[in-house]
Each structure stands twice: as C-alpha cells, then as structure tokens.
Amino acid sequence: MAETPVLQVERLTMRYGEGCPHCKDHLEKNRCTVCGTVWAANDISLEVYPGEVLGIVGESGSGKSTLMQSLYFDLIPTEGKAYLQNYGEGKKNIWDASPLEKRKIRNNIMGMVYQNPVRGLRMDYSAASNIAEKIIAAGSRNAGQMTARAEELLEAVEILTSRMKEAPKNFSGGMQQRVQISKALANNPSLLLLDEVTTGLDLSVQARVLDLIRKIKAKYGISILLVSHDLAVIRMLADRTIVMLDGKIIESGLTDQILEDPQHAYTQQLVHSLL
Structure with missing residues (x-):
C-alpha cells in the first residue's frame, strides 16, 4: 500500500489582482502584462x-x-486545497477550517521557523517562556511539565539551560534561530516548516544550524518542508527537491537527480553556480 503523505497540497494559487482571460498567455515573469x-x-x-x-x-x-x-x-490563498494526515483523517481542506481549528493546526500539527526570528519569537520573553507560550496555546497548564519540556528542547538545540531565563534579544542570530526551532517543536508537530532559516547567518553558524536540523530529524523522525534559495543547503538536507520560478514548479525529483542531471535551463544555471 502506498504511504499516506503527511501533507498534500493541490493547485495552490495566490493571486494579487482580479485576473483576466489573458493571464495564462501574457505573463511576464509572474505578472500579467494585460491586467x-x-x-x-x-x-x-x-x-x-x-x-x-x-x-x-x-x-x-x-x-x-x-x-x-x-x-x-x-x-489565505486565492484557490487550492491542502490536507494534513493528522487533521480530519487527511480528508479536510485546512484552508476551510474554522479559526479555532486553524489555531489547533498551528499549535499541534505544524511548527514554523521563520527567516527573521522576530516573526517567530517574543524577543522580550525568556527562551523558556517562548516555548511555554506554544505549549499553553495547545491547552496545557502544568508549569512543571512546561519547564521540563523547555529544558529538554533547549538542550536538544544546544542552548545551555542556565540561559533559559534569558530573553532572545540578548542572543546571537544563530541562537535565536535555535530557540525558534525549539519553540516550533514544543508540541511534537508532525510537520516542521523551515523558511530560509540560515539566510543572513555567518557560514560557521549556518553549518551548526543545518547540522542541528539533521540531528532533530533523526531524533524526532519529523517531516520537514525546507525552503531555501541556497542549493548547498538543499543538497545537505533534502531527500527530494522542488524547483520554483515565477510562482510555478518547473522541476521536481530526488535531490541527487536534480543536482546531477538538471533538466530545466534555470535549474542548470542554479547547479552550475554551485559548482
């Protein structure tokens, strides 16, 4: 029997503007030259x-x-459907969910790590409080369990528990990303969304964050959707890869296959820039 996907996205479209009958044939990059x-x-x-x-x-x-x-x-996309294995038995479109259900999905099924830690963390709260906030949002009120979970997760992302009461604003960019990762993992999500998590970090810090993501995948067996403009990051972490250009998927396949035998001219250009 075929494996059930953790996430399935069907025909996601995000349009800014009304669109017109000419859009299909008159796109310049991703903008319609007519409307x-x-x-x-x-x-x-x-x-x-x-x-x-x-x-x-x-x-x-x-x-x-x-x-x-x-x-x-x-x-909220203009059109499309998305299904999560752990929501509605994988048969309910998440974008049709009620606001309460969407909060449950965000807090229990998915974890998000943004490119800019300011979007994912409360910079004036302590590192432990950031994790506790996510746990509280999922319905837990046990202070002892929250503290223990915060210690476990901060250790997992290699932040000293002696610093768990410090605010992320006092941390380096790489440490802030690691706190963000620990917060995203707080409620054992089945899917982790990583959006350009190493952009802007020094190369040595990038390497540590990438190594950490690899360890977390091995430890928790979590599924990851990893976005990057950097093919070196993709090569290090991704099993399969999708290449996007101007709002569309132009190529997809096993990462090794994409890197060794790219078919689309844009992918070829990307791969050659990495060599």
Whole structure:
C-alpha cells in the first residue's frame, strides 16, 4: 500500500489582482502584462511523506515563502486545497477550517521557523517562556511539565539551560534561530516548516544550524518542508527537491537527480553556480 503523505497540497494559487482571460498567455515573469495581476503562487501541487525532508529552492519572488505562509495561515490563498494526515483523517481542506481549528493546526500539527526570528519569537520573553507560550496555546497548564519540556528542547538545540531565563534579544542570530526551532517543536508537530532559516547567518553558524536540523530529524523522525534559495543547503538536507520560478514548479525529483542531471535551463544555471 502506498504511504499516506503527511501533507498534500493541490493547485495552490495566490493571486494579487482580479485576473483576466489573458493571464495564462501574457505573463511576464509572474505578472500579467494585460491586467497587471501578480501570480505569487501559480497552481502548486506537492506531497511531503513521513520522515521526509522536501526541499524547495528558487530565487526571491519565486513563490516559496508564499507557499509556506499559506500553509501556516499567515496568508489565505486565492484557490487550492491542502490536507494534513493528522487533521480530519487527511480528508479536510485546512484552508476551510474554522479559526479555532486553524489555531489547533498551528499549535499541534505544524511548527514554523521563520527567516527573521522576530516573526517567530517574543524577543522580550525568556527562551523558556517562548516555548511555554506554544505549549499553553495547545491547552496545557502544568508549569512543571512546561519547564521540563523547555529544558529538554533547549538542550536538544544546544542552548545551555542556565540561559533559559534569558530573553532572545540578548542572543546571537544563530541562537535565536535555535530557540525558534525549539519553540516550533514544543508540541511534537508532525510537520516542521523551515523558511530560509540560515539566510543572513555567518557560514560557521549556518553549518551548526543545518547540522542541528539533521540531528532533530533523526531524533524526532519529523517531516520537514525546507525552503531555501541556497542549493548547498538543499543538497545537505533534502531527500527530494522542488524547483520554483515565477510562482510555478518547473522541476521536481530526488535531490541527487536534480543536482546531477538538471533538466530545466534555470535549474542548470542554479547547479552550475554551485559548482
């Protein structure tokens, strides 16, 4: 029997503008030259399987972050459906969920790590309080359990528990990302969304964060949707890769296959820039 995907996205479209009959044939990059409509995501379909890292690579404006923010309900797409194995037996479109159900999905089934830690953390709260906030949002009120969970997760992301009462604003960028990862893992989500998590970090810090993500995947067996514009990051972590350009998927396959034998001219250009 075929494995059931943790996440299935069908024909996700995010359009800014009314659209017109000419949009299909008159797009310049992702903008219609006739009506001016911008297609930030254009008919995106994908699956993420249990324990898999699916990489999404593409330049700025390719639709990667639009996809991630739609999945985490920061944006509501114009069209499309998405199904989670752990919600409604995988048969209910998450974008049709009630506000209460969406909060449950965000707090229990998915974890999100943003490129900018300011979006994912309360910078004036302590590191432990950031994790506790996520646990409280999922309905727990046991202070002892929350403290123990915060200690466990901060240790997992290699932050000294002696610093758990410090605020993330006092931490380096790499440490802030690690606190964000620990917060995202607070309620044992089945899917982790990582949006450009190493952008802006020093190379040595990038390497540590990537190594940490690999360890977390091995320890928790979590499925990961990993967005990056950096093919080196994708090569290190992703089992399969999707290449996006101008809001569309232009190529997909096993990461090794994409890197060794890219078919699309844009992917070839990306791979050659890495060599």
